[in-house]
Amino acid sequence: MFHVKQAYDVIVVGGGHAGCEAARAAAASGCDTLLLALDLAGVGAMSCNPAVGGVGKGHLVREVDVFGGLIAAAGDAAAIHYRMLNASKGKAVQGPRVQADRRLFRAAVRTRLDALEGLTLAAGEVVDLSLAGGAVAGLVLADDTRLAARAVILATGTFLGGRLFRGEESWAGGRIGEAGAQPLALRLADLGVATGRLKTGTPPRLDGRTIDWSRLARQPSDAEPWTLSAETERRTAPQLFCGITRTTIETHDIIRANRDRSPLFAGAIEGRGPRYCPSIEDKVVRFGDRDGHQIFLEPEGLDDPLIYPNGISTSLPEDVQRAFVRSIPGLEHAEIAVPGYAVEYTHIDPRQLDRSLALRSLPGLFCAGQINGTTGYEEAAAQGLVAGLAAAARCQERAAPDFARADSYIGVLVDDLTVQGVSEPYRMLTARAEHRLHLRADNAEARLGAMALALDVLPEARATALKARTDLRAALAAGQAIDAPAALREEIDADRLYAPYVERQRLEADRLRASSVTIPADFAYGAVAGLSGEMVERLSQAQPDSLAQAARIPGVTPAALTALLAACRRRAA
Numbered sequence: 001m002f003h004v005k006q007a008y009d010v011i012v013v014g015g016g017h018a019g020c021e022a023a024r025a026a027a028a029s030g031c032d033t034l035l036l037a038l039d040l041a042g043v044g045a046m047s048c049n050p051a052v053g054g055v056g057k058g059h060l061v062r063e064v065d066v067f068g069g070l071i072a073a074a075g076d077a078a079a080i081h082y083r084m085l086n087a088s089k090g091k092a093v094q095g096p097r098v099q100a101d102r103r104l105f106r107a108a109v110r111t112r113l114d115a116l117e118g119l120t121l122a123a124g125e126v127v128d129l130s131l132a133g134g135a136v137a138g139l140v141l142a143d144d145t146r147l148a149a150r151a152v153i154l155a156t157g158t159f160l161g162g163r164l165f166r167g168e169e170s171w172a173g174g175r176i177g178e179a180g181a182q183p184l185a186l187r188l189a190d191l192g193v194a195t196g197r198l199k200t201g202t203p204p205r206l207d208g209r210t211i212d213w214s215r216l217a218r219q220p221s222d223a224e225p226w227t228l229s230a231e232t233e234r235r236t237a238p239q240l241f242c243g244i245t246r247t248t249i250e251t252h253d254i255i256r257a258n259r260d261r262s263p264l265f266a267g268a269i270e271g272r273g274p275r276y277c278p279s280i281e282d283k284v285v286r287f288g289d290r291d292g293h294q295i296f297l298e299p300e301g302l303d304d305p306l307i308y309p310n311g312i313s314t315s316l317p318e319d320v321q322r323a324f325v326r327s328i329p330g331l332e333h334a335e336i337a338v339p340g341y342a343v344e345y346t347h348i349d350p351r352q353l354d355r356s357l358a359l360r361s362l363p364g365l366f367c368a369g370q371i372n373g374t375t376g377y378e379e380a381a382a383q384g385l386v387a388g389l390a391a392a393a394r395c396q397e398r399a400a401p402d403f404a405r406a407d408s409y410i411g412v413l414v415d416d417l418t419v420q421g422v423s424e425p426y427r428m429l430t431a432r433a434e435h436r437l438h439l440r441a442d443n444a445e446a447r448l449g450a451m452a453l454a455l456d457v458l459p460e461a462r463a464t465a466l467k468a469r470t471d472l473r474a475a476l477a478a479g480q481a482i483d484a485p486a487a488l489r490e491e492i493d494a495d496r497l498y499a500p501y502v503e504r505q506r507l508e509a510d511r512l513r514a515s516s517v518t519i520p521a522d523f524a525y526g527a528v529a530g531l532s533g534e535m536v537e538r539l540s541q542a543q544p545d546s547l548a549q550a551a552r553i554p555g556v557t558p559a560a561l562t563a564l565l566a567a568c569r570r571r572a573a
Contacts, residue, residue, distance in 0.1 A: 018369025025388025
């Protein structure tokens with residue numbers, strides 16, 4: 001426990017993936033930073049699945065890594081299973097993913113945070129925000145301690161107004177065994193921040209010693225020596241396999257027979273869950289014609305017998321969970337170590353944020369992670385990076401860095417959230433990026449390296465290595481016959497393969513930008529002739545900064561865009 005001062009440049013609330021990345025980015029930018037968590041033991045914890053990366057998600061991990069982020073390096077330090085998803089497809093849609101030892105991952109994050117100069121970690125519950133002149137000037141803890149800050153970042157995850165559900169049981173909390181942040185949720189509502197409720201869930205953890213592995217297909221770790229982070233020289237942990245099984249008709253019958261005991265269908269849960277990671281009871285109802293759903297049995301650690309059965313997230317009662325688990329091949333005698341449960345939590349409408357993830361109505365307040373309506377470690381980490389860099393820029397009175405859609409999945413994420421908002425937990429997919437042939441996981445450094453170097457947030461050795469790889473990449477692209485790592489050669493080959501298609505996408509983007517018109521921040525949509533009340537409401541909520549952005553807002557019609565274009569041109573004349 002470190003000594004806590006009365007004032008900081010940046011205070012980060014929450015020690016999950018968003019909070020840790022935000023704190024690292026702010027401290028690496030030269031700001032005196034405090035990271036506050038309800039429990040320091042939970043800082044850097046993997047609260048749901050023990051994995052990092054995937055399709056779309058792996059792209060975000062690689063991009064955060066370019067800026068010296070934590071998630072890729074910690075993922076490598078803890079990786080016990082590597083798998084390149086979509087390996088048989090093109091580079092643009094391949095997704096690096098690792099299974100991680102939970103204990104090693106958390107330890108790797110803490111080691112990196114503890115080594116950062118200018119960063120303090122402390123335990124405390126935030127119950128209020130301090131305001132001065134309409135801006136956030138600090139916060140108040142549950143013990144009435146008042147801390148001043150030039151910028152505050154809320155990265156509260158599922159803890160903000162969190163409530164847990166399992167069958168007929170329900171209790172307040174952020175995750176199993178940990179309290180939620182109830183007063184802060186109420187305070188945000190009092191301040192006029194628009195909020196909503198979302199839901200996520202987790203499967204029962206199984207005792208791997210009670211699983212009949214001999215009956216299951218095995219998925220080994222990739223033999224190719226790739227890693228998540230550019231700073232990782234080699235894999236260090238022993239590699240394990242994952243098991244594969246499926247639900248059965250009997251499984252589905254058990255779930256259907258107990259549907260009325262699920263809080264999801266009983267009406268106890270109001271929030272909408274993630275479309276791309278539904279609970280098993282959701283799958284059984286929505287896909288009634290399916291006779292089975294695949295389950296990946298993922299190890300949680302080298303010295304941990306727990307297994308994460310990816311694919312059977314549930315909030316059914318414990319007795320029902322035990323029954324349907326034991327109807328699955330290989331799991332007939334499986335013991336449940338920790339039953340699954342659902343979490344409903346408060347999020348803010350991200351359309352209230354600008355592109356730096358700052359809340360427009362409360363200057364000095366930034367939000368990152370699940371509080372913005374996203375799901376997943378990778379989306380949270382990316383937002384933490386954006387908010388941490390932007391908060392530091394505010395403290396240093398300079399412009400926040402801007403991540404563009406055309407250059408990064410981070411830019412796609414920020415743009416989607418702040419323009420379109422969310423109606424369900426947002427998950428990154430390669431299909432969300434119109435420039436995905438250019439935005440590959442293997443070329444993140446080439447796309448964002450110059451930006452990272454300009455921000456000066458990398459340790460000296462990492463910056464030197466990045467500059468060296470940049471020079472080597474340029475030499476290879478120029479056709480020079482020089483020795484180079486195989487991965488770098490493959491990247492250049494992919495660049496050449498995709499070049500004609502990327503150029504076509506670039507020309508399309510140029511045409512869009514050329515036809516786009518900037519919309520002033522103080523633009524009065526209500527005064528535009530031809531805009532319906534509905535269009536005024538949608539545009540006012542989203543606050544697009546260009547006509548191109550306005551065109552991506554759901555529900556905005558071509559007629560509304562025509563009226564808006566005419567009004568913007570009249571104003572500029």
